[in-house]
Amino acid sequence: MQQTDLISSKESTGTAEKKELIILSNGTVIGWNFGEQQLLEVAPRLSSALDEQYAYESDEFDFIELEQLPPNPKSNGNSYMINDIILIQNVTEEKKILDKVAFSIGMSRSTRVSILEDNLEQFLKITRRNSDRLSKGLPVTASEHDVLQLTGKLFLLRGKLNLYNELIDTPDLYWSEPTLEKIYQQISTSLDINWRISILNRKLDYATDEQRAFLSFLNERKGTRLEWTIIILILIEVGFETYRFWQDTRPGSSSE
Template sequence: MIRQWFVWSGRAVASYPRVARARLRTPPQSQQTRWFAAEATATTQKEQKQHQEHIADDSQDSSLAPTPLSSTLVSRVARINTQQSLRRATSQRATSASVPLSSRRPTTSPNVPEHLIHLVLPCVSLTVADSYDLPKVLEILHQHGMLQASMLLPHDVAYVPYPLPTGHKADAFILSNGSIVTFGMTELQTIALADDLKLGEVRPYPMRESEDLDYIELPTDLLEREGQHRTEIRSYMEGEIIFVRGTERLLDKVAFASGLARSTKLAVIESELEQYLASIRDITDRLATGRKLPVHDGREVLKKTGELLSLRGNLNLYSELTEIPDLYWSEPELEEIYRAVSKTLDILPRIAILNKKLDYVSEVVSILKAHLSEEQSVRLEWMIIILIMVEVCFETCHFVEHYFDKLDKAATTPTTPTTPVD
């Protein structure tokens, strides 16, 4: 019975610190780390449920029923861990306050083991243009002294080991679809690289879109020490954290980069569609209130139609957003990575929502076309009516003039006297 009491006490004492840490962890106030709060809450609930199940299992045997922990011991454990959690949260906030907002990274994650937290690095995707001229990009990189820059995949991806101020090198991938994906670089450093490659952009966007995740590059020797065979080592994604297994897995990083670039490319189209919807908002409001539509020229409707077709083409035709690139068809592992990133970033639901919005916009544009066509028809009818009225006026004037001419002629003609007949 004493042994069972110690087992139960150990479980309770071990569970309280985890619950306290999960409850009192204050996540950074940024969009990049909202998922940490959700993960911490889910972990806390799971641990509480397991703790209750353990207590229920142990209490089934009445002969070995444990003596409950005293409230003093429980409150003491909770108070100690509360103070430690508050000190950690305070130090994290003080550290993050001195770092630029765009480069702040989460310090812990429920999905990352404690012995791997020091390996967490940022992975940033930045879309700046419709496409990149990759030969021009390599020329610019060579001019900046990055002679190791090369074409990793012909016509698709260029690779450069980017030197960092710390002396290390980060992996940077320049994709032909106008995106840059970096591993181990902050967002500010990625933007600086994009500014250097500005001359290689083709049709740059007025607004850039970025996406960032955390990634961990696991050394091969560490994995082999954990008992994993070299042939079984594969990269994967858990939650919103990328795990690259091995230090020489460039193709794995290309697959992750393609998935991230797919998200930022889609974000550009989403921003353009939001601007388009804002431009036609007044039209829908006027339709709802019965006011006159501000459409007086067919060129405006044609312009809106062209913008709509461009958005549809960029989403469904001119890019590989809706399908898997041909490269991954012959590489099942890379295709699995690509699909995992797309699933994590909700690519397919976002594409479906975009197509629904585009269908709505198409209806609005079709209403504008019908309204413009009706206005033109009414205008033509009025023109015909006016022409008929002008013709009637001319005919009336001509008839009146002919009538008065006859009267004048009759008045000026002399009458001949008639002689009587004998």
Template structure:
């Protein structure tokens, strides 16, 4: 017979088993409810007496804590979405969206050098404000901005454009960012012409690239033939921008433009040397053919000296008198490493194959040096041959004079009326008379 305590324990156990069985049957018969719907159902004020068809539909609410945790992620996604709107794909296969409006940067090489003090004086006389962002890079480069100008599109409507940036380098190059073509030509052919040393306006080398300004990134890069110019200020810059008359972000953008411009100027300067070497090969193209035929090289001394001087000048301009072969120009030695200006300079070099072109140009000049050595050998051989013939001619003249003297002496001895024969006859007669006086019979 069970005691009251035992019966109470058995009753509690049976109730617990029935409760678990009801929960299990409910879970098996009803589909699972989403966690968000369950949360909204708990947040909704409950009305157990109203029928299910009278209840309003549940609205999914975003808790404040979720906004707080995903705000940084949302900012990153927005920045990435803005970035993706400019660039398609990624890595080596990335390219800029062709539907995006781009501006143009153009580099000109119109002289062997620019005299920076003369160029500064001329530009100041024209009313240009030099170094408006106080980069303190004079005299390595002259920076000034063109005023606002109006353009006319295809539909005939006038629109205003932002001022352009112009950079003048001592290497004889001019780089223009977002500057109209007529302004560029005016700078080349009129304003900067007095400062040009050995100008070559008949064979100006031009390099064109496109660029866009990306306000979602701090740094810049080159994708294909397009420069992505990062103009986003950092957090420290944005906090002090209101109190600073010249924001440092704009200065960094100008410095980035100078770095890219220096790379473009290097490429155009190299293109001038490539053109000079091509002209050299055109004027000496017939030499290997003449040598292969076994014909003599009939070139004048002035031609050989001129071609030797041209090759030495090209090689000196590439390796000695310019910064074309330097890994980093002097203009970037004092720049902060955080700006990455040397990286921008190297990116332009890689995009335009400057390193490969320098290597190929030196190899071609080695071949041109072989042609010049053949010409010098021909010149030396011709000179030595001339000297030999001159010596032979002088010796022949001397031999001829000697033979003429011997012949003259023989003729005089054989001629009875000659002075020598008369003198000999007189001497013989005197000797006979003297002998007859001293030795009488």
């Protein structure tokens, strides 16, 4: 598990509340007919099982759960989204639960991307200080170690987005379940997941180029310092040799 996300869904009908809690292996908690405050009371009990701790991210959606299938040939009796409202309908309770899980996994992508977006914004705030100093003609105070450390964090962030989880791929489970895959794609499209991932990758590209520029600048500055050090050492050596030559050639000096 990598983070805890809270997603609450409130039924928009006047029926009796049936609360359902779904906990995903990636650390996301989805409550159907739960409020955000209720989920915040549940989350601390799960945090001890998490490998990494992040600030909570939460989203809230409205849904309608129908007890009977309406005559709607377009949906073929399956759950779907209309605008930003989730409509849960199916023949059996088991299929309704599978539909809710598909919606939940799709919704979890939004909060997980939000966590990465927040992490990148915090990262950019740090690197912006160096850019501001350069734009004002001031020396950069960051060391090579600092820049390398930030670059490592940047690579880790890019890995979390593109390599270490299923944010950019459809879960293997849904490849053989066209109905559930459609639900997963609907909620992902509604939340602009692919667009947000694309924007995040562009920002990561910029941040990577920026760190490379800083590292090149620091290496050049380090190289210049080494060159001046060598020049000064040569001048000192020349000074000693000149002094010794003067000592040997001045009147009254003893020579071999």
